[in-house]
Amino acid sequence: MQFFADYHTHTSYSGDSEAPMLEMVEQAVQMNLQQLVFTDHVDYDYADTSFELIDFEDYSREFAEIKHKYLGKIDLLMGVEIGYQPHVADRIRELLKSHPFEFVICSTHMADNLDFYTGAFFEGKSSRKAYERYFINVLQSVQQLDDFDVYGHLDFIVRYGDYPVKQLHYRDYADIIDEILKALIYAGKGIEVNTSGYRYGLKQLHPQIDILKRYRQLGGEIITIGSDAHYPQDICFEFEHAYQTLIDLGYKYMTVFKERKPAFIKLR
Numbered sequence: 001m002q003f004f005a006d007y008h009t010h011t012s013y014s015g016d017s018e019a020p021m022l023e024m025v026e027q028a029v030q031m032n033l034q035q036l037v038f039t040d041h042v043d044y045d046y047a048d049t050s051f052e053l054i055d056f057e058d059y060s061r062e063f064a065e066i067k068h069k070y071l072g073k074i075d076l077l078m079g080v081e082i083g084y085q086p087h088v089a090d091r092i093r094e095l096l097k098s099h100p101f102e103f104v105i106c107s108t109h110m111a112d113n114l115d116f117y118t119g120a121f122f123e124g125k126s127s128r129k130a131y132e133r134y135f136i137n138v139l140q141s142v143q144q145l146d147d148f149d150v151y152g153h154l155d156f157i158v159r160y161g162d163y164p165v166k167q168l169h170y171r172d173y174a175d176i177i178d179e180i181l182k183a184l185i186y187a188g189k190g191i192e193v194n195t196s197g198y199r200y201g202l203k204q205l206h207p208q209i210d211i212l213k214r215y216r217q218l219g220g221e222i223i224t225i226g227s228d229a230h231y232p233q234d235i236c237f238e239f240e241h242a243y244q245t246l247i248d249l250g251y252k253y254m255t256v257f258k259e260r261k262p263a264f265i266k267l268r
């Protein structure tokens with residue numbers, strides 16, 4: 001199967017990746033992708049401060065060099081994955097205004113000032129309570145931040161927390177999830193299908209099928225596909241499955257972006 005693009009990848013400019021940008025591009029060229037989108041992390045006031053800030057001077061220089069080198073072979077996009085928290089909203093807005101990003105993913109990596117990775121967020125909470133608080137935080141960010149294109153890995157909270165069953169059901173959070181999806185659609189924003197769950201031993205896309213189904217029922221059309229690759233070999237990981245799932249759910253198009261504007265490419 002020939003894939004068009006990967007809309008969620010990290011390079012060594014992200015705190016949690018050591019993949020050189022050039023190696024990511026070489027892999028994508030080898031796979032005959034038309035586009036590769038870098039979405040390195042910017043998470044202000046994150047538990048791990050290495051996620052805070054990309055060195056944009058170095059980043060921009062390297063990006064421009066590599067983009068030029070591969071001109072005509074692959075289209076490279078400078079995107080970003082923002083970790084939203086209400087108290088850093090102004091810094092995020094400022095960052096987005098002052099850099100020429102072509103694609104912006106808004107994600108929730110911490111909620112109520114507590115982080116998922118170390119487990120702090122889950123302390124003293126049932127899974128029900130934790131997932132509910134996560135979705136409330138997501139809704140808040142959709143309502144507060146206007147400057148983004150798609151919401152990142154909606155429902156990936158299920159990956160974290162020391163619960164015996166790592167699963168959440170749309171029906172248990174239907175009201176708040178519907179509110180999130182409607183707010184996104186109303187604002188002209190989209191969601192992504194993120195395939196990284198399969199690398200974490202979860203048998204689901206983020207978001208899961210029931211949420212993808214609901215998004216379409218509500219009229220959602222903007223949907224990008226991303227692997228969340230932190231290594232070259234993970235580019236387009238499980239994309240065949242993602243494409244097929246979307247087709248099975250009745251989606252006819254995936255979304256690509258150019259200078260923050262969506263365009264639609266037929267899924268096949």
Ligand SMILES: [Zn+2]
Pocket residue numbers: 081107109152153
């Ligand atoms: Zn993320």
Ligand SMILES: [Zn+2]
Pocket residue numbers: 008010081228
């Ligand atoms: Zn990511």
